[in-house]
Amino acid sequence: xxxxxxxxxxxxxxPPYLLLIFIEDMKSYIRFMKLSPSxxxxxxxxxxxxxxxxxxxxxxxRQSVHYANSYSFQLKRYSATAEYPNLIRHSNLxxxxxxxxxxxKLRDRITPSGFTIDDAxxxxxxxxxxxxxxxxxxxxxxxxxxxxxxxxxxxxxxxxYNHASGAxxxxxxxxxxxxxxxxxxxxxxxxxxxxxxxxxxxxxxxSFPSFCTRGERRIIESKLEKxxxxxxxxxxxxxxxxxxxxxxxxxxxxxxxxxxxxxIFLFKPMSMSWLxxxxxxxxxxxxxxxxxxxxxxxxxxxxxxxxxxxxxxxxNSISDLKIVIKTLFDGLNLLETNMNSNDLAFAHDDHFGFLxxxxxxxxxxLKYNIYLKLPNLAKDIRLPTIIKELNLNMEEIxxxxxxxxxxxxxxxxxxxxxxxxxxxxxxxxxxxxxxxxMEKKLESGEKLDKFFHS
Numbered sequence: 317x318x319x320x321x322x323x324x325x326x327x328x329x330x331p332p333y334l335l336l337i338f339i340e341d342m343k344s345y346i347r348f349m350k351l352s353p354s355x356x357x358x359x360x361x362x363x364x365x366x367x368x369x370x371x372x373x374x375x376x377x378r379q380s381v382h383y384a385n386s387y388s389f390q391l392k393r394y395s396a397t398a399e400y401p402n403l404i405r406h407s408n409l410x411x412x413x414x415x416x417x418x419x420x421k422l423r424d425r426i427t428p429s430g431f432t433i434d435d436a437x438x439x440x441x442x443x444x445x446x447x448x449x450x451x452x453x454x455x456x457x458x459x460x461x462x463x464x465x466x467x468x469x470x471x472x473x474x475x476x477y478n479h480a481s482g483a484x485x486x487x488x489x490x491x492x493x494x495x496x497x498x499x500x501x502x503x504x505x506x507x508x509x510x511x512x513x514x515x516x517x518x519x520x521x522x523s524f525p526s527f528c529t530r531g532e533r534r535i536i537e538s539k540l541e542k543x544x545x546x547x548x549x550x551x552x553x554x555x556x557x558x559x560x561x562x563x564x565x566x567x568x569x570x571x572x573x574x575x576x577x578x579x580i581f582l583f584k585p586m587s588m589s590w591l592x593x594x595x596x597x598x599x600x601x602x603x604x605x606x607x608x609x610x611x612x613x614x615x616x617x618x619x620x621x622x623x624x625x626x627x628x629x630x631x632n633s634i635s636d637l638k639i640v641i642k643t644l645f646d647g648l649n650l651l652e653t654n655m656n657s658n659d660l661a662f663a664h665d666d667h668f669g670f671l672x673x674x675x676x677x678x679x680x681x682l683k684y685n686i687y688l689k690l691p692n693l694a695k696d697i698r699l700p701t702i703i704k705e706l707n708l709n710m711e712e713i714x715x716x717x718x719x720x721x722x723x724x725x726x727x728x729x730x731x732x733x734x735x736x737x738x739x740x741x742x743x744x745x746x747x748x749x750x751x752x753x754m755e756k757k758l759e760s761g762e763k764l765d766k767f768f769h770s
Contacts, residue, residue, distance in 0.1 A: 396420035399434075401441045408445035408453030409472040410437050418467055425464050429523045431457030433465055435594075442592040450476050452675050455593045457527030459520065459663040459671045462678075473668070473675050477733045485669030485679050488736035489648070491641050495742065497749040507752045509687040509724065511640050512628035513741070515648060516621045516672050516681035518663040524673045525595040525618055533602035533618055537563070540617050543654040544606045550654075553646055559608035564600035580607055580626075582616045595620050595673065613643050621673050621681075625651070637686075641741060669733055679733025684744045685711075688751060691723040692758035699725070702754070702767070706747045707731065727751070 393399070400419050403411040414437060422433040440453020452472055456462055462469050470481050479485075497508075518524050522536055544561045551557045562571070564582060575581040582605045585596050607614035616624040627644035629636040655661065663671040669679040677683070693699055703710045711726040727747065729740045754764055 396423055399423065401437065403441070406440065406444040406453070407447045408440045408443070408451040409475055410440035410453030410468070411444070412475070413471045414468060422465055422468065427458050427460040427464050429458045429460070429527060431461055431523070431527050433468070435527065436461060436465055436468075439589055439593040443589040451589070452476065454675065455526045455673050456524055456671065456675070458523045459518070459665070461524075462665060462668055462671060469675065473678065473733070476675070477679070477731065479668075479679070479734045481667075483734065484666055485733055486736050487669065487680070488738040489645050490738060491645050491741075493738050493742075494638075494641065494745065496637055496745055497752065507688055507690065507755060508637070508748070509689050510628065510630045511637050511687065512626065512685045513640055513644050514624055514626040514683050515644065516670070516677040516683075517623040517625070518671055518673070519622050520661045520663045522622065522663075525621060526593045526673050530598050530601060533598070536622055537602045537604055537617055539658060539660060540623060541604060543651060543658060543660065544615065546654040546657070547647075547650055548606075552650060555609070556643065557608050557613065557647055557650060559606060559613075561606045562604060564603045564605070575605075575607075578611050580605070580611055580614045582619055585620060590620065593673070612640075613647050621677070637745070677732055679731075680735070680737050680740060682732065682737055682740055683728055684741050685726055685728045686744060686748055687724060687726050688748065689724050690751060690755040693751065693755045694723055694725050696758070696764075698764070702751075703727065706750065708744070708747055 396419055397416065400416045401414075403414070419433070426432055435457055436454050439455050440451075443451070443453065445451035445453060454468065454472060456469070473479055474481065519536060519539070522528065523532055525533070528536065541561055541563075547557050548559055548561065567575075572581065582603060584599045585591065590596060602618050604617040605614060606617070612629055613625075613627045615626070625644060625648060627640045627647065629640045652662075665671055670681045672678050672681055693702075696702075700710070707730050709728045709730050711728070727744065729744050731740055731743075735743075750767070754767060757764055
């Protein structure tokens, strides 16, 4: 009996597809042998127990690891060695950490929505990347991707953001804590041109844009439309968020051109990395945008992620820096209130924070840009070193004539995870103060020696 019990427990712990086969075989055996009622009842009990174990096993693995379903196992597939991608010429982070052994370990796993490791890494296979840029080369298809393929996601995220495997992501949206640059009243505005802040989010329990179907994408859009319509109609902030919501499929050419000129239109992602990730499928079906009356707060639905919220200002005063941040977080709070009323929530994890399609935005999903006019510093050959020491990103600003502006720089936070929202924004604001101080030193003919480490 002890041996029989051990065999029974082995059956109970088998993968679901084997248990289902066992149940069907048991039913056929009962019908064929025409067993006595008592024996038949015992065997049916075993079959029912097996089914119960199957359901429990499936629930339990939702909390940890899924394995490829029976259909996947029946497909004619080559070995892991034969299917391992050729990454010899690749320099992205995925290629650095995906060994043949790790690929063999992950390739038979599958998320609840059906996303595989091959789906996750295809973007990095198609786009090798460059040594000078730490491109991730991997995307998530749903929130479960980060746990089921954690052996690959964890090291690539740690390599980029130094977020340890046991670390927790904390959040702080209290913008009243922020301290803004204190500059001379007579000329402070000549350095700060404008600012822009955005948040990236995905909805819980839905596939991300890299893997969702047409129907699922339309459902996501419909649910978010309802939330934005409620925001428009029940604005608690002096009509700040009263505005319009449009599906891209319904936009006429005149309105589209106006939104393009206003700088808020939702364009189809055209880079090879985004196209091969699958996010642009069926464009513009299921894509929408919202904007308030002032067009300084807007949202993109189902572009690279389910939702992107943006607040911006072209005015160059310190007070506008405050307004841009306040507008974003007040709008987020109002939207989440409407989402809660509709049983919606953002995809979130205690370890990684807010979960995004590409790990580049994971954590806070926050990117804060400030556009600065620094004629002297912008031409200084030490500027890249300064930006690196400040732990910032810097992008070129393209003018209306498509030429790079030599006097201006666009800085933004490099960190997305490992710090709170307030900490990230404060770091950018403090860096602006330092950069303007450097510019003033150069204006007066002084040296910048004190700003560099010896």
